[in-house]
Amino acid sequence: MKKLSFAILGFTLIGGMLFSCKKTSTTPTTTPITPTTLDTTKVISYKTDIAPLMSQECTSCHSGSNASGGINLSGYSNVSKYASSSLSAINSGFMPQSGKWSADKIAVFSKWISQGKLNN
Numbered sequence: 001m002k003k004l005s006f007a008i009l010g011f012t013l014i015g016g017m018l019f020s021c022k023k024t025s026t027t028p029t030t031t032p033i034t035p036t037t038l039d040t041t042k043v044i045s046y047k048t049d050i051a052p053l054m055s056q057e058c059t060s061c062h063s064g065s066n067a068s069g070g071i072n073l074s075g076y077s078n079v080s081k082y083a084s085s086s087l088s089a090i091n092s093g094f095m096p097q098s099g100k101w102s103a104d105k106i107a108v109f110s111k112w113i114s115q116g117k118l119n120n
């Protein structure tokens with residue numbers, strides 16, 4: 001009986017030590033460096049994601065017969081046609097002239113391209 005109680009005492013002590021060790025080593029709670037609100041499983045929609053972006057940010061200059069740089073960005077076929085040149089202009093910060101897009105906006109646009117520029 002004595003041996004058993006020593007054993008129990010021993011295990012309790014070791015267990016207690018392990019537990020206290022665990023408690024003192026706290027895991028770091030730093031936030032990710034590049035948070036993105038983009039849901040990576042989402043299929044980007046031309047109609048609800050891309051067209052509104054273009055009309056808010058680009059078509060004020062890039063539409064109609066007098067489109068800046070001869071680049072029309074209204075309507076699916078035009079946006080699709082100029083998608084990769086637009087992405088490079090956006091990535092470099094050249095377009096829009098009002099200021100570089102946030103990483104989230106760029107991610108949405110580039111994802112739409114990599115998903116095959118769906119007309120959805």
Ligand code: HEC
Nearest residue numbers: 057058060061062068069071082085086089090095096097
């Ligand atoms: C305030 C007017 C304005 C807005 C808004 C604007 N652009 Fe432009 N964009 C221009 C002008 C002007 C040029 C021609 C610049 C030049 O040739 O030097 C141009 C050129 C371009 C080019 C050609 C770049 C090249 O390398 O020749 C692309 C692509 C482009 N814009 C895409 C966009 C996209 C995409 C948006 C929206 C995110 C946008 N632009 C918003 C005025 C604008």
